[in-house]
Amino acid sequence: MTDSTRVRRGAGKRERLASAAARVLHEQGVEKTTLADIARAAGVPVGNVYYYFKTKDELVEAAIESHADGLKTLIAALERLPAPQDRLKALVRGWADQREVAARYGCPTGTLASELDKRADGLDRAIAKVMGALLDWVDQQFRQMGRTDSRELAVALVAAYQGISLLTNTFRDPALMATEGRRLEGWIDSLA
Amino acid sequence: MTDSTRVRRGAGKRERLASAAARVLHEQGVEKTTLADIARAAGVPVGNVYYYFKTKDELVEAAIESHADGLKTLIAALERLPAPQDRLKALVRGWADQREVAARYGCPTGTLASELDKRADGLDRAIAKVMGALLDWVDQQFRQMGRTDSRELAVALVAAYQGISLLTNTFRDPALMATEGRRLEGWIDSLA
DNA sequence: GTCTATATAGCGATAGAC
């Protein structure tokens, strides 16, 4: 076995643990998820987790980074569209496409933000940064549409999504998000 | 000591525990709150809690009922206003008045709903019922305003509030909710 | 690098004295 193979193996396990953490923490919540849950989902023995992550908090941090990466990828894809209102409507449509997940577990970022705000550690600032990045990007789109109240509109749009995610989850009804998504697309058109 | 005195004492402690539970569960979250936290907040010895509530879940249930009572009282006060759009705007203004609490701990009902949805027990249905009662009332107001899309609008309004509560909490910024409150009042006027 | 066994601590819940 070469040295590089061992290194790649280690990296692979670390990534498996990080992505398993992101998924399981979303589905079960931070407090109800044990290290054993994450280890099982990643196919790694419990005690071995500590070779890659010193504490549970570090696993939560890795999950947040995973969400930050996902947002970055999403934004990069949306940037290919020429008109800002089309980019925003595509964002809304993307959210609506995830309505089944939202009905079962809520918005990955929103539920995490809600839970981490109840904790003393600094992880709530990390998830706020992710939410802030989304807000900034939406703000830019409204600004490019010529709106001077772009920040207020950005807050309203992201809040509408977070709120409908919570209601969709509370009532376990994906149709709520589908309807609200259509309403928001019409609202974006009305602002152009 | 008369019998009635003992009964009143018992009832008093039960109520103290229930209202302490509602407050502490909101501030710290369900999972991070211990029975010792609630007992301390109510001024009751830990072990004695079990005389009034058999399990922690029963305390959570009592907190939900406390929120349901609060909603009932709020709606009764709003019903005194003659015009439905004024009732809805007063509702929004009431939310905005609580923005400091929202910045620190989020919406009491919303954060509870988000957390309880991650649990296997039936308490998530109880909090959904409270949220449903609010939704039904808002729906009625829009209907009285002559809107045939009253349900969709009700979902949009409550979602806007839940979402802005989450953002206000995430960024610890009460101004977000103040601004969004004004925007929502203007939106309600535009629908009349 | 990998995994097992276990130390340590905290919490929900109970038993039982008063």
Next chain:
DNA sequence: GTCTATCGCTATATAGAC
């Protein structure tokens, strides 16, 4: 009705064999 002492379980984290 009230309160103390404690049981039993579970979860994070570590020690150390391999």
